[in-house]
Amino acid sequence: MITHGKAGRPRDQRATGTILRAALALGEELGFDGVTIEGIAARAGVGKTTIYRRWPNAWAVVMDAFLEDVTRIAPVQDRATARESFIVSMKLVAKSFRGRHGKILRPLIGRAQIDENLRKAMTERWLMPRRQRSREIVRRAIGAGELRKGLEPDVVLDALYGPLYHRLLVPYGEVKLTDGYVESLVNMVFDGLEPR
Amino acid sequence: MITHGKAGRPRDQRATGTILRAALALGEELGFDGVTIEGIAARAGVGKTTIYRRWPNAWAVVMDAFLEDVTRIAPVQDRATARESFIVSMKLVAKSFRGRHGKILRPLIGRAQIDENLRKAMTERWLMPRRQRSREIVRRAIGAGELRKGLEPDVVLDALYGPLYHRLLVPYGEVKLTDGYVESLVNMVFDGLEPR
């Protein structure tokens, strides 16, 4: 009497989408700490159990809603030179930080400081893949002689992307993530601080 | 008949300390999202009103408890050269991130993404003063010819400190904030990525 995982009513795929959209809408209206399982359920016209069957808590829903479309926004760009690749890629990232995604991302990374599962999801489904491809660009540029031999790709990437996240997350003033900022940042890191 | 704010029983100064210590203890035991006004009150043997009279919510208590001793930990160091100053200062910061303060700081910065008052407190009472002094070091180094003319101090500081906070907050892997990392990071940024 083998029931090979097919018995029973299948999960309603439309419900999943409705829930994700409701979560984002609520977050944008009330702020993401105001997102509540009960709120999502009411907004999506869905029972609470239907949500709990898919996610363990409200933040996990928001994270999924975010990851759903973040991947196609701001993908890592590959250009002729590393310098150019990073300027283009990072301008895309800065743009998404300035816009709708920044509004979601800040609370999400914030919450991830406390919620280990959230942290893991963010790492595996978003950041690691980006890192991978970026590391490749650095390695190729080293091989091609564009970048100094002996550089550690991860340190390089920290030096480039670190400041972006720093400005997003760490509140030391009112500085903005403009395209100009990205350009002068990348150039500065490529050229070094000292006079030649 | 003006009673110039001196009438009535004065606030118990010992209670303030007890509350702060209780908040930290609870945070370290349960995680900082498990810190609750009721929990602190019970732990400190204090009424809830006594806490609400001093702080608006539990995170504000934790923030105060943190700021209380963070200032004397890892103050900005000033050495003969900017490169040296940053290496020393940032090693202190890295050390505090690796230890007890990192455990508190991560949740706090996390929560500050959502709580505007927390963000403001952190900026004004901790980050801005540090920035100020660091900016001065950069400016002096430019004047002394150690650093390239025309550099914007804030971009420089982002390039140096950004990666540190990035590794603390953004989960892309298991890299650690060692002293060696700080050294190679600072040197890399000072020297630039390209071969000379």
Next chain:
Amino acid sequence: MITHGKAGRPRDQRATGTILRAALALGEELGFDGVTIEGIAARAGVGKTTIYRRWPNAWAVVMDAFLEDVTRIAPVQDRATARESFIVSMKLVAKSFRGRHGKILRPLIGRAQIDENLRKAMTERWLMPRRQRSREIVRRAIGAGELRKGLEPDVVLDALYGPLYHRLLVPYGEVKLTDGYVESLVNMVFDGLEPR
């Protein structure tokens, strides 16, 4: 092409029995208010729909399980005199109250105070038939001169059986339904309270 009520898979008759047994078992383990359609289904290894196809709710299942065997337990006894008939019959009833059936009957009558369908089922399938036969015994005894003329059979039966149910259901102390109690009760009612 008429398929007159024979089409499709026939109901599994064994399932009916399994369900009834599961309901009783659960009731005896958890108390009868802990009996749940989901619980019965899980215990009987049966889908919830299979139960809903046969009964409207959990109490109806329990009622059926009870009525299944209550009829053959404690049937109304007919002896030479009414007094004897009632002593024997009521001792049987008292015995069943003291035992397993009392454990089920109390919650059932309790629930019947609220659930009109339960009340109806209990009346029609259990109590009315007994009443009928008991009334006959009373009427015959009146005709035979054993009982006073002009007595209303229903009042007589209330006076005899009422105390039994009273002790079962109404909690005024710790009195027990012993055989001795039945005997002295019946004799007292037959003889009257006043000295002759």
Next chain:
Amino acid sequence: MITHGKAGRPRDQRATGTILRAALALGEELGFDGVTIEGIAARAGVGKTTIYRRWPNAWAVVMDAFLEDVTRIAPVQDRATARESFIVSMKLVAKSFRGRHGKILRPLIGRAQIDENLRKAMTERWLMPRRQRSREIVRRAIGAGELRKGLEPDVVLDALYGPLYHRLLVPYGEVKLTDGYVESLVNMVFDGLEPR
């Protein structure tokens, strides 16, 4: 430092009353199994905790609401003879069964079959006191020669009151608790079933 059970804000006595009244009102509107802590709280304009602080569940509230005024309704009456005392007392009981209290009492006794605390409350706060006084009447009547020597008061009371509860709780037909019924019942029990 003795805090003699007086510390803290005292319970709001008006809330207690509002809750009890809300519980009864809901019960009469929806039926007593439809009475819910959430419903009572909403109706009374009170937080759920305020109810849970006083009672463990909805039935306990209903029981308290019932007991509140049941004591002054239908108190045990004492007349010249036992026969008269019981006729008057039981007519009062029958009347209350026919009216508002019967509507509440049936579900309550019903639920008490399942809920041991309810059973206990009903016994101690309502039934036992009545029993006590009724027993006294029986004993006095025995002493005065109105009743046969050697009668057990509890069996006598069962024979008198049992039928009343029987008709209230056990569904064998549509017989009503009229004054006439009470009279013929009491007389029958006093006189006995057999012709003299």
Next chain:
DNA sequence: GTATAAACGAGACGGTACGTCAGGTCTTTCT
């Protein structure tokens, strides 16, 4: 030295959301 005033601990108050359970219905696949 007696008011007056504020802080204190305790704990009740009306709320919101939690995560769970069961209800009764509906939708699959299997027999």
Next chain:
DNA sequence: AGAAAGACCTGACGTACCGTCTCGTTTATAC
């Protein structure tokens, strides 16, 4: 077409904290 499995929406459960509000008590300044 019935059965099992299991998803669906609904509604109530009992709990935890929220931030506010009495209480009675304590501790200080002001008159």
